[in-house]
Amino acid sequence: MSVNVESIIRLTPSIRKKATANVWTRKDEAFDMDFLYSSLNQIIERNEGSNDSPLFEQLRQIDLTQFSKESPGLNRFFTCSFFAKRYAWISQNEKGEYRYFSKIKDGYGFYAFDLFDLMCILLNKTSRELIRYLEESYPYNGMSQWSMKENEKIEENLTMLSPQKLMDTPNLQRIMRGGVEVLQQFLQYGRKHINGKHLSNGEHAVFFMSTQYFKEHYFPLKSLSTLNQWVNLFAVLGLIEKTSQVPVELQVEAEKQQALKKKHNHVSFYIIPAFKKVFHQAEIRAKELVEQRISYHQLTKKMVLSVFGKAVHDHVYIQKTHGRKSKQSPKTSRFSMEWLDMYFTIQLSERGVVSKRDLEGESTLSKTAFSRYWTELLVRHHCEVDTPTEKERTRFGWNYRQVVARPISVQVESTVWKDETRLPWDDESFGRLFADDSTECMQVS
DNA sequence: CAGAACGCGGATATGCACTC
DNA sequence: GAGTGCATATCCGCGTTCTG
Numbered sequence: 097m098s099v100n101v102e103s104i105i106r107l108t109p110s111i112r113k114k115a116t117a118n119v120w121t122r123k124d125e126a127f128d129m130d131f132l133y134s135s136l137n138q139i140i141e142r143n144e145g146s147n148d149s150p151l152f153e154q155l156r157q158i159d160l161t162q163f164s165k166e167s168p169g170l171n172r173f174f175t176c177s178f179f180a181k182r183y184a185w186i187s188q189n190e191k192g193e194y195r196y197f198s199k200i201k202d203g204y205g206f207y208a209f210d211l212f213d214l215m216c217i218l219l220n221k222t223s224r225e226l227i228r229y230l231e232e233s234y235p236y237n238g239m240s241q242w243s244m245k246e247n248e249k250i251e252e253n254l255t256m257l258s259p260q261k262l263m264d265t266p267n268l269q270r271i272m273r274g275g276v277e278v279l280q281q282f283l284q285y286g287r288k289h290i291n292g293k294h295l296s297n298g299e300h301a302v303f304f305m306s307t308q309y310f311k312e313h314y315f316p317l318k319s320l321s322t323l324n325q326w327v328n329l330f331a332v333l334g335l336i337e338k339t340s341q342v343p344v345e346l347q348v349e350a351e352k353q354q355a356l357k358k359k360h361n362h363v364s365f366y367i368i369p370a371f372k373k374v375f376h377q378a379e380i381r382a383k384e385l386v387e388q389r390i391s392y393h394q395l396t397k398k399m400v401l402s403v404f405g406k407a408v409h410d411h412v413y414i415q416k417t418h419g420r421k422s423k424q425s426p427k428t429s430r431f432s433m434e435w436l437d438m439y440f441t442i443q444l445s446e447r448g449v450v451s452k453r454d455l456e457g458e459s460t461l462s463k464t465a466f467s468r469y470w471t472e473l474l475v476r477h478h479c480e481v482d483t484p485t486e487k488e489r490t491r492f493g494w495n496y497r498q499v500v501a502r503p504i505s506v507q508v509e510s511t512v513w514k515d516e517t518r519l520p521w522d523d524e525s526f527g528r529l530f531a532d533d534s535t536e537c538m539q540v541s
Numbered sequence: 542c543a544g545a546a547c548g549c550g551g552a553t554a555t556g557c558a559c560t561c
Numbered sequence: 562g563a564g565t566g567c568a569t570a571t572c573c574g575c576g577t578t579c580t581g
């Protein structure tokens with residue numbers, strides 16, 4: 097009996113509830129609950145002292161044909177115990193795992209319940225409730241130890257975020273300023289969603305979180321975009337990990353959200369690593385960001401790509417991106433920029449120095465946009481910021497505090513780049529990345 | 542104290558999935 | 562297939578804080 101994996105219907109909360117309701121009054125007729133409990137006991141006994149093989153994998157080894165009183169045997173059809181108009185069969189895969197299949201005649205999709213699913217239905221519990229129930233009823237070493245470890249890990253992480261501890265990693269402290277609380281709450285959220293070992297990626301708990309939910313329940317006064325940017329910073333630093341490897345069981349949780357919203361949307365899945373293992377790396381990355389004067393709200397995909405390379409970029413931005421594309425620059429602005437570039441070029445060649453204030457006077461750009469473009473011009477014309485000399489002050493009538501741009505002194509060997517003027521655009525690779533942009537800017541007619 | 546840097550939130554772009 | 566709603570990423574500019 098071959099089945100197409102793509103047509104498996106996931107056990108969503110609503111389907112589970114329906115199944116529970118349908119089978120509730122006759123569950124003892126349809127299933128041998130004593131067999132279940134004794135099988136569970138056997139697993140527990142077998143696992144005394146060892147904690148390697150995950151419980152949920154062992155659950156699947158239990159013979160469902162014995163559990164189901166209605167099944168006539170392996171790979172033989174019978175009337176579905178949960179839904180009318182469906183027929184069922186129990187099969188075993190090459191790993192020896194059993195599943196309870198259910199399908200409408202001539203239908204396409206089918207259910208493929210493992211014992212865990214069946215228990216959710218028969219005991220009327222969500223997956224999380226069932227895990228908790230199993231933990232309490234059956235002291236399964238591996239699992240409770242794991243849960244405890246996860247809890248301890250988060251506790252430790254939280255201590256590492258204390259102001260004193262953060263002093264040890266000054267760059268991290270700096271880049272995280274204002275965001276520590278966000279990360280703390282994120283950890284708290286993660287702790288609440290430790291689901292059990294079978295919902296892990298092998299080592300860490302995987303949980304899902306919508307930033308919308310996070311905002312509403314933890315930071316109602318902050319904006320979605322701010323929180324999103326903080327979360328992205330944490331991911332860039334490696335303090336949290338986004339993952340696309342989601343345990344199937346977790347989909348149930350995600351579907352709960354979907355069911356509530358009656359929509360099918362993306363949700364992000366996260367892993368929290370042990371900070372003591374990743375702080376060193378995080379500090380290195382934080383240093384890079386601090387040196388390049390990039391704070392959390394300036395992080396973009398482009399930045400991450402140029403600063404940390406493709407590997408980090410791909411690790412952080414794993415979701416399909418729906419990011420806003422750059423607006424078609426209004427002609428005035430584009431003209432303005434071209435004009436500014438020309439003005440800059442002329443002033444620089446004629447006087448050897450350009451006043452920022454004078455240039456701003458020529459600009460129709462907003463203050464912020466101008467400031468950004470000024471930085472760009474500095475880089476493009478290999479200039480650095482300086483103050484006017486006395487001669488220039490008298491000659492051009494400039495204030496002694498005024499900001500001017502002048503070419504960086506020629507002695508390449510001895511030139512020390514000042515950190516505060518270093519920008520991502522300094523990297524050779526950066527220019528190549530956005531070749532289009534730069535060529536466009538160069539077109540001065 | 543002026544100017545730079547930062548913090549923040551609103552606006553906007555995009556894609557997906559569902560509905561009608 | 563147009564319309565709707567949601568989630569996410571990015572752009573943009575205002576107000577505040579920091580700094581020389």
